Amino acid sequence: MYEPLFAYLEQRFPLSDDDKAEIAAVVTHRTLKKGEFLLREGDAARVGAFVAKGFLRSYVIDNKGKEHIIQFAPENWWVSDKSGMNPDTTASFFIDAIEDSEVLLMDLTGHLTLMDKVPGYAKSFQAGIQKRATAKDTRIINSLTATAEERYDDFIKTYPSITARVPQHMLASYLGITPETLSRIRKLQSRKR
Amino acid sequence: MYEPLFAYLEQRFPLSDDDKAEIAAVVTHRTLKKGEFLLREGDAARVGAFVAKGFLRSYVIDNKGKEHIIQFAPENWWVSDKSGMNPDTTASFFIDAIEDSEVLLMDLTGHLTLMDKVPGYAKSFQAGIQKRATAKDTRIINSLTATAEERYDDFIKTYPSITARVPQHMLASYLGITPETLSRIRKLQSRKR
DNA sequence: CGCCGGCATTGATCTATATCAAGATCGAAA
DNA sequence: TTTCGATCTTGATATAGATCAATGCCGGCG
Numbered sequence: 001m002y003e004p005l006f007a008y009l010e011q012r013f014p015l016s017d018d019d020k021a022e023i024a025a026v027v028t029h030r031t032l033k034k035g036e037f038l039l040r041e042g043d044a045a046r047v048g049a050f051v052a053k054g055f056l057r058s059y060v061i062d063n064k065g066k067e068h069i070i071q072f073a074p075e076n077w078w079v080s081d082k083s084g085m086n087p088d089t090t091a092s093f094f095i096d097a098i099e100d101s102e103v104l105l106m107d108l109t110g111h112l113t114l115m116d117k118v119p120g121y122a123k124s125f126q127a128g129i130q131k132r133a134t135a136k137d138t139r140i141i142n143s144l145t146a147t148a149e150e151r152y153d154d155f156i157k158t159y160p161s162i163t164a165r166v167p168q169h170m171l172a173s174y175l176g177i178t179p180e181t182l183s184r185i186r187k188l189q190s191r192k193r
Numbered sequence: 194m195y196e197p198l199f200a201y202l203e204q205r206f207p208l209s210d211d212d213k214a215e216i217a218a219v220v221t222h223r224t225l226k227k228g229e230f231l232l233r234e235g236d237a238a239r240v241g242a243f244v245a246k247g248f249l250r251s252y253v254i255d256n257k258g259k260e261h262i263i264q265f266a267p268e269n270w271w272v273s274d275k276s277g278m279n280p281d282t283t284a285s286f287f288i289d290a291i292e293d294s295e296v297l298l299m300d301l302t303g304h305l306t307l308m309d310k311v312p313g314y315a316k317s318f319q320a321g322i323q324k325r326a327t328a329k330d331t332r333i334i335n336s337l338t339a340t341a342e343e344r345y346d347d348f349i350k351t352y353p354s355i356t357a358r359v360p361q362h363m364l365a366s367y368l369g370i371t372p373e374t375l376s377r378i379r380k381l382q383s384r385k386r
Numbered sequence: 387c388g389c390c391g392g393c394a395t396t397g398a399t400c401t402a403t404a405t406c407a408a409g410a411t412c413g414a415a416a
Numbered sequence: 417t418t419t420c421g422a423t424c425t426t427g428a429t430a431t432a433g434a435t436c437a438a439t440g441c442c443g444g445c446g
Binding site: 060062064066068070080122126129130132133136137139140141143144145175176 | 253257259261263273315319325330333338368369
């Protein structure tokens with residue numbers, strides 16, 4: 001059950017059997033059916049969820065009632081919780097399953113335990129955060145600069161596997177364009193290429 | 194010379210005299226005149242720069258030759274280096290001074306030393322990173338969702354002090370709109386309010 | 387003091403993308 | 417297999433914001 005997570009971590013730093021036990025102890029397994037929500041349960045501040053199988057997405061709904069996908073998360077990705085998101089933002093935050101999925105939940109306590117007890121975890125976590133920050137900068141600049149078509153091209157180049165698995169209207173939502181516009185872009189490109 | 198940084202850190206966690214010595218040892222002081230660039234010198238991977246005085250900005254120039262401001266950094270802010278930025282991105286990255294400034298540079302080695310030796314530093318760094326990540330999410334959603342005017346309103350509400358200090362065309366660049374558009378927005382609002 | 391060069395303003399167009407409105411197509415459930 | 421809802425496509429129109437082009441303004445430098 002924990003194997004995918006172990007494998008993921010072992011690509012980043014060595015993991016002893018003790019470490020594995022430690023990890024298994026602080027992580028909670030959950031199964032999600034397609035369309036099901038990953039709700040915040042209890043009051044344990046959650047750090048994130050590791051997608052062991054399936055495909056999740058996180059999104060917000062803005063004050064105009066529109067959905068905006070923040071992140072897609074296929075296997076071996078982390079979806080981060082909105083931890084620290086401005087509570088006075090009216091936008092509501094959701095995570096749900098695009099396909100039947102299995103996730104491993106980590107709460108703040110668990111996270112701190114691992115930071116402390118599992119050598120390599122802290123550094124690897126650090127590196128992950130950093131990398132994600134850069135990706136976000138890129139996305140910001142992209143969304144400010146690039147045309148819809150450029151953003152689309154960029155996406156399929158960067159995440160070809162995701163492109164294939166996601167319904168078009170969700171991709172449009174991620175790119176910040178309407179489904180109609182995305183449809184037209186695809187049509188134009190299919191003619192050209 | 195290091196006082197602003199000490200003060201900044203002490204708001205986050207207690208700092209002994211030893212800690213201060215440790216910090217002073219790993220940090221480099223630099224003075225920048227208005228318009229001057231903060232270049233990467235030598236090959237030491239830099240983590241970031243703390244603005245002790247003045248005002249910096251970081252920006253990229255995209256392949257169409259356009260400037261896009263990523264971040265403004267007044268006193269007591271960190272400008273992060275592009276550490277980890279995708280090297281194969283053609284976009285070039287710059288940091289320069291909008292006003293005469295003084296900065297304290299921290300390289301990777303120093304950062305790791307502090308992580309290790311100064312209690313509280315690691316956790317506080319962590320928290321900072323997290324907070325910034327959230328801010329970036331917000332900016333992404335904003336840039337995808339909101340109109341130019343909404344983004345402007347948002348900015349002046351969130352960073353009133355920055356608004357006053359920055360030339361309009363730079364603010365426009367940050368918001369991802371043309372100076373002309375920003376000028377028109379301001380005109381409309383001044384009439385209304 | 388006066389001049390010049392960047393900055394802001396204003397106006398006239400142009401264009402990418404949204405919005406509105408039907409169809410067409412696909413897929414899962416009965 | 418049929419059907420219904422969701423998704424995708426296509427077309428017509430509207431609009432926010434870009435672009436192009438002057439003009440005005442102000443502050444620093446000679």
